[in-house]
Amino acid sequence: MKSAAQALPPLPGQRSAQDVYADFLRYLLNCAGTYIKETHSASLWDSVKSNIDFVLSQPNGREGSQQKMLRKAAALGGLISDDQAGDSRLQFVTEGEASLNFCINQGLTTPEMQTGQRTIIVDAGGGTVDLSAYRVSLDTGSFEEIASAQCPFQGATNVARRAQTFLNVRDTALADDVPRMVTAFDTATKARLWRLRLWRFGGFRDTDRARNVCNGRLTIPERSTTNPMANVAITLSPSTGATFPSYSSVMVEGMNSCPGSTMATRTCSEVTERWMASRRAMVLPATARSLSL
Numbered sequence: 001m002k003s004a005a006q007a008l009p010p011l012p013g014q015r016s017a018q019d020v021y022a023d024f025l026r027y028l029l030n031c032a033g034t035y036i037k038e039t040h041s042a043s044l045w046d047s048v049k050s051n052i053d054f055v056l057s058q059p060n061g062r063e064g065s066q067q068k069m070l071r072k073a074a075a076l077g078g079l080i081s082d083d084q085a086g087d088s089r090l091q092f093v094t095e096g097e098a099s100l101n102f103c104i105n106q107g108l109t110t111p112e113m114q115t116g117q118r119t120i121i122v123d124a125g126g127g128t129v130d131l132s133a134y135r136v137s138l139d140t141g142s143f144e145e146i147a148s149a150q151c152p153f154q155g156a157t158n159v160a161r162r163a164q165t166f167l168n169v170r171d172t173a174l175a176d177d178v179p180r181m182v183t184a185f186d187t188a189t190k191a192r193l194w195r196l197r198l199w200r201f202g203g204f205r206d207t208d209r210a211r212n213v214c215n216g217r218l219t220i221p222e223r224s225t226t227n228p229m230a231n232v233a234i235t236l237s238p239s240t241g242a243t244f245p246s247y248s249s250v251m252v253e254g255m256n257s258c259p260g261s262t263m264a265t266r267t268c269s270e271v272t273e274r275w276m277a278s279r280r281a282m283v284l285p286a287t288a289r290s291l292s293l
Contacts, residue, residue, distance in 0.1 A: 096132030
């Protein structure tokens with residue numbers, strides 16, 4: 001079976017990932033420049049555009065060659081010059097650290113984070129699921145990373161891609177509706193998949209009773225041996241299967257860094273399914289009594 005990375009389609013036109021990053025960063029820079037010029041003045045933009053310090057986020061554990069590629073993309077995109085002076089204006093932050101700072105700045109800290117206990121940050125993104133463990137120092141108020149960050153490549157886009165493989169509607173009246181069905185799954189059905197067994201994607205004309213589709217709604221039984229579409233719930237399984245061991249690894253390493261205390265192991269499977277389904281960053285206190293489900 002192909003890995004999640006191997007299953008990705010190739011980029012068109014012989015483009016590389018570095019080219020795509022460069023184009024995207026150039027677009028963002030142009031949008032920022034246009035906004036500043038239209039809101040304030042072109043002279044203001046001209047006075048600051050060569051002195052901007054950039055901070056790029058990256059999945060946990062990415063360093064070395066990945067950072068080198070991003071630096072090159074930033075130079076190709078016009079953010080910085082391709083020299084030492086340009087390098088000094090570019091910094092990197094892991095997505096785990098970025099999520100932690102976001103939670104702090106938005107007032108999303110839990111009582112456990114404020115009293116020196118350990119906290120696991122789960123950033124369930126589109127491409128990767130980033131897991132980090134931290135402990136706050138009550139003396140300085142700073143956070144200390146207490147476990148090796150994990151980053152399985154099993155984010156939400158992989159779940160949506162696998163859902164498409166279950167849409168066995170080739171050579172049927174529904175074949176042209178696959179993009180719409182996948183969009184409906186990605187935006188609505190997936191987030192409620194563990195409790196809702198209806199996949200709504202169309203209208204009254206969309207009916208194929210042989211495939212459990214009636215009036216634009218696909219009914220999803222718990223299990224089926226005859227209808228592949230009915231097993232759509234297992235589109236989550238590879239992602240939860242890869243993420244749960246990573247969560248356990250972070251939790252155990254964080255526990256060993258603080259002997260004499262315990263961490264929650266129950267309900268982790270349910271938690272993983274929920275974060276993979278919802279694509280929201282969650283803050284999970286690392287104590288059984290404080291897990292709120």
